[in-house]
Amino acid sequence: MPVIRPIDIWFADEVLPHEDRFFAAALRICGAREEAEDLVQEAFARLFTLDGWAAIDNPRAYVIRMLRHIAIERFRRQRIVDFRQLADADHLALADDTPDQHRIIAGRDGLRRVADLIAGLPERCRTVFVRRRIEGESSRAIAQDLGISLSTYEKRLARAIELLSRARLDAEAEPHGAGDAQAQRKR
Amino acid sequence: MSIFDEKRHRHCKATGEAAVWLARHEAGTIDEAAFETWRGAAPGNAIAFARALSVWRAAAPDRAGSGAGAADVHAPAPAQGLSRRRALAAFGGIGLAGLLAAGGVTTRAYAWQSARSDVGQSKRLILPDGSHAMLNTDSQLQWRFSESERSLWILRGEVALDLRAGVAARVHGDGQVALLSAGRFNVRIQPAAMDVTVLAGRALAGSEQGTPAAPGQVAAANEGLLLSAARPTVRPASPQRMAATLAWQQGEIVFDNQPLQAAVQEYNRYLTGKILIADPELTGIPVGGRFTSTDPAAFLSALDLGLGIRATPSGGGFVLTR
Numbered sequence: 001m002p003v004i005r006p007i008d009i010w011f012a013d014e015v016l017p018h019e020d021r022f023f024a025a026a027l028r029i030c031g032a033r034e035e036a037e038d039l040v041q042e043a044f045a046r047l048f049t050l051d052g053w054a055a056i057d058n059p060r061a062y063v064i065r066m067l068r069h070i071a072i073e074r075f076r077r078q079r080i081v082d083f084r085q086l087a088d089a090d091h092l093a094l095a096d097d098t099p100d101q102h103r104i105i106a107g108r109d110g111l112r113r114v115a116d117l118i119a120g121l122p123e124r125c126r127t128v129f130v131r132r133r134i135e136g137e138s139s140r141a142i143a144q145d146l147g148i149s150l151s152t153y154e155k156r157l158a159r160a161i162e163l164l165s166r167a168r169l170d171a172e173a174e175p176h177g178a179g180d181a182q183a184q185r186k187r
Numbered sequence: 188m189s190i191f192d193e194k195r196h197r198h199c200k201a202t203g204e205a206a207v208w209l210a211r212h213e214a215g216t217i218d219e220a221a222f223e224t225w226r227g228a229a230p231g232n233a234i235a236f237a238r239a240l241s242v243w244r245a246a247a248p249d250r251a252g253s254g255a256g257a258a259d260v261h262a263p264a265p266a267q268g269l270s271r272r273r274a275l276a277a278f279g280g281i282g283l284a285g286l287l288a289a290g291g292v293t294t295r296a297y298a299w300q301s302a303r304s305d306v307g308q309s310k311r312l313i314l315p316d317g318s319h320a321m322l323n324t325d326s327q328l329q330w331r332f333s334e335s336e337r338s339l340w341i342l343r344g345e346v347a348l349d350l351r352a353g354v355a356a357r358v359h360g361d362g363q364v365a366l367l368s369a370g371r372f373n374v375r376i377q378p379a380a381m382d383v384t385v386l387a388g389r390a391l392a393g394s395e396q397g398t399p400a401a402p403g404q405v406a407a408a409n410e411g412l413l414l415s416a417a418r419p420t421v422r423p424a425s426p427q428r429m430a431a432t433l434a435w436q437q438g439e440i441v442f443d444n445q446p447l448q449a450a451v452q453e454y455n456r457y458l459t460g461k462i463l464i465a466d467p468e469l470t471g472i473p474v475g476g477r478f479t480s481t482d483p484a485a486f487l488s489a490l491d492l493g494l495g496i497r498a499t500p501s502g503g504g505f506v507l508t509r
Contacts, residue, residue: 045230
């Protein structure tokens with residue numbers, strides 16, 4: 001099995017960019033932040049077990065429907081109704097079938113944010129990241145040129161990736177209030 | 188909450204490990220078998236790896252470049268969201284037309300004036316000094332204002348007040364008196380009590396004779412003051428509680444793990460056709476959620492969807508059964 005499978009690329013490119021939408025939808029369904037995070041995480045986990053992922057023509061709408069189904073399963077299990085407008089989640093999914101201006105812009109903005117985040121990396125991490133990823137130099141050449149071992153290079157690159165993943169997670173989690181307000185306005 | 192802390196910790200750990208695996212992959216030093224073992228060990232690991240990959244891919248020169256121009260276009264969006272939210276916070280964001288249609292501007296001084304709302308209605312008013320009042324469903328308010336007096340009498344129901352600076356407002360309800368400073372308040376008449384929630388300003392427990400409040404009987408912002416035949420009590424109001432208290436001003440109703448019986452009672456305040464629980468076993472089931480106050484359709488369908496509780500139309504209202 002390759003390290004980077006087609007499903008990983010699909011997930012990275014087609015699913016994760018909508019993460020703030022998923023979180024806003026989950027928050028609308030269950031109300032509490034931790035539960036919403038948990039709901040999104042479970043939906044993601046289930047996506048990775050799907051054989052037919054390539055046939056999903058609208059991953060965003062699909063995940064939002066999943067969120068709703070998982071929430072219903074959980075309510076049934078807990079015998080607690082905590083369905084912030086579960087019925088409304090139908091409309092949420094429908095409304096999500098067409099990309100609107102906001103989401104297209106938000107997607108581009110996400111990329112801009114990555115560029116900002118790279119600029120904010122500690123210098124030694126940024127150097128290896130930019131030379132490898134942006135300038136496309138080979139790992140060995142970068143390590144040699146910087147006079148560091150491959151293992152040190154590897155650690156700096158890992159650190160850069162970790163910091164970026166984390167910063168993006170935080171950036172996505174923070175403006176969830178705005179995303180939620182967005183969803184509210186659509187009603 | 189501890190399970191969530193544990194999850195967050197696992198999350199963090201997976202993010203770090205995923206970054207190491209991706210870096211090793213890039214450096215050409217990855218042990219693929221060990222990687223597959225790690226990725227298969229927990230669903231969170233596969234997600235974390237894809238997450239690292241998505242950052243990696245998003246940083247590609249062609250994609251990052253195309254995003255730069257969009258920055259300015261996006262800028263107004265959050266501002267819009269904020270102003271909308273601020274408008275909602277500022278006493279319901281009422282237009283002038285709405286005000287005139289709803290209650291009219293009151294100019295007569297020193298006489299008891301009165302306004303009432305029917306079941307399912309809410310009403311907004313401007314008081315003689317420019318303060319605002321909003322009546323929730325099935326409520327009645329009387330008031331008398333002068334240079335030296337601001338008196339309000341809540342005969343029934345629930346009233347939100349946005350008071351301008353001036354003499355302390357005396358709010359009477361259910362035989363109790365609260366003295367309110369300038370600020371924003373929600374006052375609800377409960378069976379045998381008056382419940383004052385403070386959003387901004389101060390609320391003091393008063394008495395008909397006007398004796399000063401004892402310490403511990405003053406509620407500040409995000410506190411509630413409960414006045415009844417017993418000693419007045421001040422309690423902090425959680426953000427959830429505040430949200431539930433204020434939801435009606437947006438035409439919504441919020442339940443936070445309340446027993447079904449209490450939720451139905453709360454809903455019935457807004458409905459001319461009431462909801463009845465036919466099966467006593469259902470009364471204690473905890474429910475939560477946010478719904479439209481005047482239309483129970485979403486609430487009833489959520490009960491059906493989540494708990495298999497059926498709502499049968501009956502005599503203009505609904506009967507709930509398993």
